[in-house]
Amino acid sequence: MNEIIAKFAREGILIEDEAYLRLKEMDDPMTASSELIVSIRKEGGKFTILTSEVLDDFFEIENPHEIKAGGPVKDDFKREFDFRVIQDTSNKSYTSGEIQDMVSYFSSRFTKLKNLLSKRPELRSHVPIADLRSGGDVVSIIGIVNDLRSTKNNHKMIELEDDTGEITVIVHNENHELFEKSEKLVRDEVIGVHGVKKGRLVVASDIFHPGVPRIQEKEMKFSAVFISDVHIGSQTFLEDSFRRFVRWLNGDEGSEEQREVAADVKYLVVAGDIVDGIGIYPGQERELLIKDITEQYEEAARLFGDIQRDIKIIMIPGNHDASRIAEPQPAIPEEYAKSLYSLKNVEFLSNPSLVSLDGLKTLIYHGRSFDDMAMSINGLSHDKSHLIMEELLEKRHLAPIYGERTPLASEIEDHLVIDDVPDILHTGHVHINAYKKYRGVHLINSGTFQAQTEFQKIYNIVPTCGQVPVLHRGALKVFEF
Structure with a gap:
């Protein structure tokens, strides 16, 4: 069966011949198909046949080749971004495996x-x-x-x-x-x-310790949102919560205060585990709703693709994503996430990465080393990740312990040393929100969009689900979706 037809068939939607031919002629027919499916879902699946008329109404253009992937652009959200990548190891990572x-x-x-x-x-x-x-x-x-x-x-x-x-x-x-x-x-x-x-x-x-000096806090004239551990493809992924979050970002949901903050958001930073992955742990397939890695990223493209394009999305991999497991992890490979790569407002970077958001240095790290730190130092635990982040800043290294649970690539250069003191350190992995300001640095762990898993129940780990930290002009706010 043709891939486009199969894609709609999985959603219970038939496609008219003329609509199929029009889709097939587009620059990126699979992304256009994903956008249509999202729209049909929003309508509650009220029709099951996709016609060429529906296609024309949806894209509101005569020439389908002019379609650009991504969510809507609102007239009052047109911005210029002062975004710069300071460190991305995706193309700098090298090891031959020799001693x-x-x-x-x-x-x-x-x-x-x-x-x-x-x-x-x-x-x-x-x-x-x-x-x-x-x-x-x-x-x-x-x-x-x-x-x-x-x-x-x-x-x-x-x-x-x-x-x-x-x-x-x-x-x-x-x-x-x-x-x-x-x-x-x-x-x-x-x-x-x-x-x-x-x-x-x-x-x-x-x-x-090498330590960090107290830094001068910079003026922040915008807002940035921090999320991680979305785990799309898992049966425990909280899709309704994530969709409410997207509607809020687009200014379509929330209180008056929340909408005012949403209107100020320029950046969405995603610290890994976008999808749940395949074969990450024994028996995972029993807990998956989507059992193909490419389809997991296609679903991620549909969901992130609803975010209006005037918000820049910065995305790094986590240990559940389709990047190599050893850190530093290169950016999510396009071969698995082609549909995500078609979104024009997404920047794909390595784990870790250092970027400048309108002048604020933001260090993004998924946080796999938190497992080793919590096991090695008394008083540290997954539900106190702000204390772990403080220790990593003092040690000036994101994963100091070699040879334990965190796989580290023995490269010619150690890219996990914290050379520059950031204004913001954003992490994930532990599924529990945390925040602390340490020597002027904002330490943010952004929780999860995945409900408590069976593994977490065994160890009594209670995740903070759908609780999204927002740095609003220098002040932290947390909105629950």
Whole structure:
């Protein structure tokens, strides 16, 4: 059966010969078909035969080749965007899988973070580990954490390494403040240590992270909306909630205050897991409504395609999307999401990505590393992702722990180091809203449009569904749909 006819047949719609021929002649017949199906659904499926007259009425143009994919453009929403991509690793990601790539990867991480740490006054006189002397000197060193252990007396032992050698650092538990700081260390992060050299050890008097300075908050003359974890294709995808959200964005739903905010929205930032994917976990097929990855993205195109085109959409992949699983993830491949790529107002970027939204640096990361951070540091959990984001900013790395649940590509350069301090850090993955302003940086986790899954029930994870954070001229608002 022809692909266009089959597409309508799956929706219970017959297509007249003339309408079929007109559709077939369009520049992008599959996208045009998706737009028509969305329109028919909105009408409640009141007719089951698509005629050429219906086609003409829908597109309101004589020449079907002039059709542009995407939602409506409203006369009062015509804007100019000051949008710039600062970092997108989609075409910069390279690894051959050789052991030398891993050496280069950690060397890149160490060099970048050592340079940040060296700017701290306490560490400007740091020395290489191999140059440490043996007797009672006060020393400053910078290294990558190889291992963390506790002695039988519950002191903390940190195995620290730089490009010249290794040293064991001891943190005594009598120094409560420092010991508490050492409890938040994780393997493979880069830290600075101030202490006293005693034999083959360094007894720490202080520990330093690269950290972030307090930034000057920039004036925000627009609004931006942040969502993630839509999971289109899952049986638990909340389609009605998402459609209410789209109607609000288009100015067609909500209170007077909500409509005023919607009228101010220039950007929609989507932090991954647009679709539910295929084969992500054992038995997933039993929980899927759409069991083909291309059809999942076609459905995503229908839903996102309803958003009026004067809103720019920035979209990165998550671990459920059809990108490679190892981070950094390149942008969602067009071969699986051709229908999404036909939407003219969507920018497809890598996970993570750094963009400028009218001058506000926005770091977008799906958040897979949150699993490792929550398991490694006492006091961190999925329902406190703002605290995890704070830790990642302090460590200046989005996924510092190598070799655990977060797959990381051993590339020549470590692209997950946070080189630039952002104005906004937007994440997802945990399905629970969170917000905090930390040293002037807006930390936003945007919840989900997926109801509680069976997996979440087992672990008593309660998602915040359809609760959308909006940064309205610098102030956070959350609207529920």
